[in-house]
Structures are given as C-alpha cells and as structure tokens.
Amino acid sequence: MTKDQIFEFFRRLAEDNPEPETELEYGNNFQLVVAVALSAQATDVGVNKATRALFERVKTPQQMIELGEDGLKDYIKTIGLFNSKAKNVIELSRMLVDEFGGEVPSDRDALTRLPGVGRKTANVVMNCAFGHETFAVDTHVFRVGNRTGLASGKTPEAVEAKLEKRVPQPFRRHAHHWLILHGRYTCKARTPECWRCPVVDLCSFRKKVLEPPR
Numbered sequence: 001m002t003k004d005q006i007f008e009f010f011r012r013l014a015e016d017n018p019e020p021e022t023e024l025e026y027g028n029n030f031q032l033v034v035a036v037a038l039s040a041q042a043t044d045v046g047v048n049k050a051t052r053a054l055f056e057r058v059k060t061p062q063q064m065i066e067l068g069e070d071g072l073k074d075y076i077k078t079i080g081l082f083n084s085k086a087k088n089v090i091e092l093s094r095m096l097v098d099e100f101g102g103e104v105p106s107d108r109d110a111l112t113r114l115p116g117v118g119r120k121t122a123n124v125v126m127n128c129a130f131g132h133e134t135f136a137v138d139t140h141v142f143r144v145g146n147r148t149g150l151a152s153g154k155t156p157e158a159v160e161a162k163l164e165k166r167v168p169q170p171f172r173r174h175a176h177h178w179l180i181l182h183g184r185y186t187c188k189a190r191t192p193e194c195w196r197c198p199v200v201d202l203c204s205f206r207k208k209v210l211e212p213p214r
Contacts, residue, residue: 001149003168005202009150010171012198013178020177022128024048029104029129030096031055034064034089036124037116042079050076061093061102088116106130120156123176133172135163140183141176147187149204150179 001009023044024035031051039047054075058064064072072086079085092114096102104125105111111122123136137145137156141163145151151162167175186193194200194208 001166001202001204003166006150006166007168007171009148009199009202010167010175010178013182014171014174016198017178017181020174020181022124022177025051025055027055028059029125030061030064030093030102031059032129033092033104033111033114033117033121033125036121037089037092038076038079038085040085040116040121041081046079050079061096064089064093065097085116091115092117104129106132108134119160123160127173127176131173135160135167135176136180137163137176138180139189140187141179143189144179144183144187147192147203147205148199 024032024039025048026032026035035047035051038051054072058067069086069090072089073082076082076086095114096104100110106126106129108119108122108126111117111125112119117125120136120138123134126132127134127136135141137160142153142156142159145153145159145163151159151166153159153162163175171178182199183189186197191213192205192209193212194203194205195210195212197203200208200210
C-alpha cells in the first residue's frame, strides 16, 4: 500500500469504529495483565467466561497469591493450557508484589520480565492501560497485515516493525485494535468477507471473496 492508501485504510476503519477497545473484560491494570496472559491460544469469549467470577473475587496481585495456584485453576480450567497459565499468573503476581509494590509497570522491559508475559502481551497492556502507541501482533493482525499488503512479514516481529514504520497519525493509538477486530469479524482466516469490507478496494489480496458463499 502507498502512504495515501494506508491513511485512507485507517480513516475508513476509524469512521466505522472511532473508539475501538479490547474485547477482554477487566476492571483494573492487574486484571488486564491476567486476562491478556490467559488469552494466549484462547478466545476472548472463552477468557471472559472464565474471568468474570475470578475477577469478582480477585482484584489485586496479593489476592491472587492468597487464592493460590490450585484455587486459580478452578476458575480457569476451561481455558487451554490452564495449568501452565495458572503457574505463571501466580508467579507474576508475586513479582508484582515483591518488585513493583503491587502495581503494573508501564514499560515493556519490566512487563516482559513477568512470567507468561511476552512482547505481544506487553504491547497490549502498554496500549490499553497506559495509552502507548504499540502494535500487538496476534494471529488476526498478522493475517490482515500480510493479506492486505499493509504490513507484510514472515514473523509477528517483522509485521510489528512494518506497522511501527508505516501507520500514520492520528491512527497509531488504536491501529492494532482496528486490525484485530477487522481480522476477527471481516477479514476472516478461512473465508474473508470481502463483499462487505470497507477497505476492499485498497487491499492487495488476490483471492478476494466478492460474493457471500451460497
């Protein structure tokens, strides 16, 4: 895509949804970290179902430590990889209490020191909790970036670097949310719904599906 096409791409997505937000449910920054960590290889819908009751009881790292690993597993056992995720959440809660006074740090280096928090999770937290202009590349963003020609790359890191370089203001703050939602609901993996896509004319995907399957 050219610079003008990229600007128009995001202008249209912004027009459809001016204030996009994560679909994960949370009440504070700690709960956000936990929700994003649990969402790896799981759907936001599935995570929300598991965390609604959990977050009613647990609102701080100290409360999570007191709940314990086995207690946490009872809440999140419907989520994939729940055993390792429970261990990580308890360990990251301990680190937040011991090293950060129970507060979630705002910089990437500190966040990625937390067990179970990789670069993508850190980017989501930095963006949603602190308003940083970060680009969290999940499967949806990776697919949309490559498929449309917006930001092609063989790895999530490569796509992130392209987005960092190419996304203009005033769209940088919300860009990754628009891309996630676009990939989740329109530019789907198996059958992209190009027939109702607001940016179909800007997209370089060669196998566009311009009519709904019968």
